[in-house]
Amino acid sequence: MALPLALGGQDLIGQARTGTGKTYAFGIAMLQSIGKPRKNRKKPRGLVVVPTRELAVQVSEDLVTAAGKLGSRVLTVYGGRAYEPQIEALKAGVDVIVGTPGRLLDLIKQKHLDLSQVTSLVLDEADRMLDLGFLPDIERIFKLIPAQRQTMLFSATMPGEIVALSRKYLNRPTHVRAEHDSGEGETTPQVRQLVWRAHRMDKIEIVGRLLQANGRGLTMVFCETKRACDMVAEQLDTRGFAVAAVHGDLGQGQREQALRAFRNGKIDVLVATDVAARGIDIDDVTHVVNYDCPTDDKTYVHRIGRTGRAGRTGIAVTFVEWEELTRWKMINQMLGLEFAEPEETYSTSPHVYSELDIPEGTKGVLPHANRSRAGLSAERIEDLGETGRVRGRGGRRRDERDERPARTPRQRRRTRGGRELADNAPAETPEVELVDAKAEETPAIFTPDEIQAAAAEPRRTRTRRGAASSAIEQALTEAPEAPVKTTRSRRTADTEEAPIKTARTRRTVAEPVTAHEPEVAAVAEPAFTTPPAPVRTESERIVPASPFAVIFQSPDLATDDDDIAPSAASERRQQRRQSRGGGGNRRRTG
Template sequence: MRQATLTTFRDLGVTPEIADALETEGIVTPFPIQEMALPLALSGQDLIGQARTGTGKTYAFGIAMLQSIGKPRKNRKKPRGLVIVPTRELATQVSEDLVTAAGKLGSRVLTVYGGRAYEPQIEALKAGVDVIVGTPGRLLDLVKQKHLDLSQITSLVLDEADRMLDLGFLPDIERIFKLIPAERQTMLFSATMPGEIVALSRKYLNRPTHVRAEHESGEGEATPQVRQIVWRTHRMDKIEILARLLQADGRGLTMVFCETKRACDMVAEQLDTRGFAVAAVHGDLGQGQREQALRAFRNGKIDVLVATDVAARGIDIDDVTHVVNYDCPTEDKTYVHRIGRTGRAGRTGIAVTFVEWEELTRWKMINQMLGLDFAEPEETYSTSPHVYSELSIPEGTKGVLPHAARSRAGLSAERIEDLGETGRTRTRGGRRRDEREERPARTPRQRRRTRGGKELAETAPVERPEVELVDAKTEETPAIFTADEIQAAGEPRRTRTRRGAASSAIEQALADAPEAPVKRTRSRKAAAEEPAEAPAATARTTSEEEVAQAPAKRTRTRRAAAPAEAETQVEATTDAVETATTTVTEREHQAAAPAQPARAQSAPVQPAPVPEPSFLSTPPPPARREPERIIPPSPFTVIFQSPDLATDDDDIAPSAATERKQQRRQSRGGGGGGNRRRAG
């Protein structure tokens, strides 16, 4: 409760402008820390202030700083007051309190911290400021960029001084102390002030006065308005207990503290799936997301805030009724700051701490340092009866919030502010189910069959034309070829026949020999009787109708066909030749066809007597079946598949031992017979 010996701020020496601004906000009676610290601070002395959380320490040093600086001047652009805080959220809160107190003075207060764009802060510094509230990192960055000058600072305040002077911030604080004048007023304020921090602070203060409000001991005590409950729980059951606790009667805003960032995301995601309006705040989130969560929490759009110790320092939010230590704190100061988020400014609250079996030793040390009565926490599960009775939870409550009770708008209802954040892009770990992006469906894979690096359609084997039956009496005309085709025909072509060399020799011999017309006859006698009907220069081809009517017969032979020139001069002379068919490959057709017009143009064909049948007129041997050829992927290798010549009547081949036995028997039988014959 407030214990004030003086009635108003005016009695403490506060100027009417500041006192009127505070009365407008409903702040009339000062707290004990304000009564004790304000007279000393207004006189210009260095202070070490210590009081419980939520007792108005910000106004204790803020009013004195604003009053010592006075009203702003146009020719004064460099700051005169500097407040250093450990977290960004606390910097925003302290700035709001200073703006409230300086409402009628018109003092220019600037907040600088990381995560925001530099440009607005630099423009405000160029326009002129009176008081700067910021974190050490951004302050040093602005000094390094020569946008901030601390050479005219007259009042310096370290809020949460025990945190600012620990090993994490101490190097930066020492650099800042070197940048400000030696003659200044320095004030340190915190809820917990260990003895080693007080001894270290004397290095930077000038004959300071240590002010402790309502504390006879040197350590911070827990707020008496907070009802503390400590349970020994199991790790896998804590989320169930928390879900039932959040459905207690009369519960307002609730803060849940976790040890790690990953634990924050995990708890927030599980509570979201259970129907609670929840948000997470930790260091891995962008500044815009952190401020969005705090605004939604203050405005009541969410009622559960899961945070690390980044929100345990100085965050002042009204109507916080419950604080849950989901993970046991590491030290007594952390416990005091955590539970200090509730029961502020004379209100009451409930603080529940979960202690796991392996954390009992740590908790016993905290309990001893703070003088609590929870050395042996009660073993508790989500089904324990005392959970419902101590927290006023209705009987039959489960770990899922009923749909009828889900009345909060949620975090998505709070607009996220574009702060021009610097650094890498950060994402919220526990995104809600409606915010998760669905992966686009995968397009079906298009498979292409290739051979030799090319598509199968391009490298598919060309079907060879069927064997054409040529009518001997058909008269054909020579084809007409272009000059390019004639030149291409003269170039040597590679053939894949075994008798390619013999074909080229025959082709050369026929080219040198005189050409003579050849008559198509069925026999030698018919050839002598019938006159020559037409030259046979191109007797190889027939009309399309005749080819379509002729029966098709497809054969394969290893023997290479003769060139087209020899085919035009070779005719069947016997009945066997009449029924024989000549097969050629498509490549040999293309190689031999262009050679015909060249000779046709060189010399006209003259009739000549029918020559005697040469060796070329012998009937071809019967076609032999060629093994099926397997076309491999590589064009440089040819693989033949041998045909299966075995039949069902074949006997099984004897083994080597059986053959030796048979040879021995034959040799013995043959030798014995010879001796008997000699004897006879």
């Protein structure tokens, strides 16, 4: 319906559901009016402005397909790519430019792009550009284009701001609105809609079971925020699904890698924000899941419009939490739907299996036998010469976690006193405990007689200080005249004993045997005898002085002849009596 008017050169406003072919409606008319390319024509004649980078790529591909016989030169410009290839293409000459407002104005400011010969201007998804705050940029682009031009606005939803913009910049536009014969609202009739009231902690389990439904193809899951998008993608990847995320915090190369892998079937689940809800046309999308409730009716229409395109059918499932019921009732009322009171649903609810055709007994984890997708890593990421910092994904995928590099062996250095030693430097001999010579000469193979002799010999008990005990035993054996203390005390005054030379043990310097060392009885025979128990002597009990005893008493210097000093109150009373007595005598005498 809009194609004859567009071929006639009239300004128009096209409104139709998603997936009805709006791109070809304005693309064919633009290419037909521009005609075949010429060698002396280098400035563009057609301009298409889109809100997102993904939509710019898709519109360019559709225009290249439509201009296959004409050979028109179509250039795509958007942010996130290097400037040099775009500048070289502009110098070589183009016929149609498809781009986002920001990069278009950058090229105009650098004087690489001239819009003075544009005869056809198209604003695709114009309402979305107003939502993103592109209205000042759009007005600047309108001022750079000649007044004699054809202007077309296309979108699935047409708010009042678009109508006001059309009155200002369009010349007697014609509003073309395509509706279904049944008179339904803006939603696609081929899409079966399901709205459930679900709990936040149970939604990921429902999605895991939904992705195992019979006949499911490609699936898109929409989230409200970038952080929620990364979280859902990571959890689905942990459950075994081939998934990728698309949102604004990722680099342009990563976003295009995810979309290519989704189109090629290397992944079957795409988790995205509303950046992928506009104009993205991907075949075989059978299910759309609104993981977070949409903010308004227009967002809901564009989200569920990713499925059921070009006459196909699809299923759209929307999760509404308890605190989002008021928002959903507004959307339901604006679109005229029948889901004012969503049904309370959990992952174990029977209607989840019946309405989505999920096999009984399915859990939220994909079995290993069904994990046949190649995954996102199988799609090569293209080097686009991205400007700015390269952003990474929120979490690592399974294949990235498995390919961890091996740890390098740790290089140890020999140091002494903070200085590094050479390889041929003599190593310091460690201090070891004394070992019997018999134990050192034990052969590697024991005879039966040696085993019986070792079993008959009583074992020595290990004390707390084994090295010191063995050294003291040997010293006492060699010097029997040294007296052995039988009482234990912490410290005694009589410690004048002859020092005993001992072999090197854990202590660096041999110390004399004092009273605080452990007591060991002299060993006359190989058998070990238990030393006698020490006799504890109680020290003299010291009774402290009474705290109430008089330590110092001051002498009494007063005598019997001394008068007691009057108090202040008694002095005041004495003064009053004297004043009264004196006054009375004066009155009597007068």
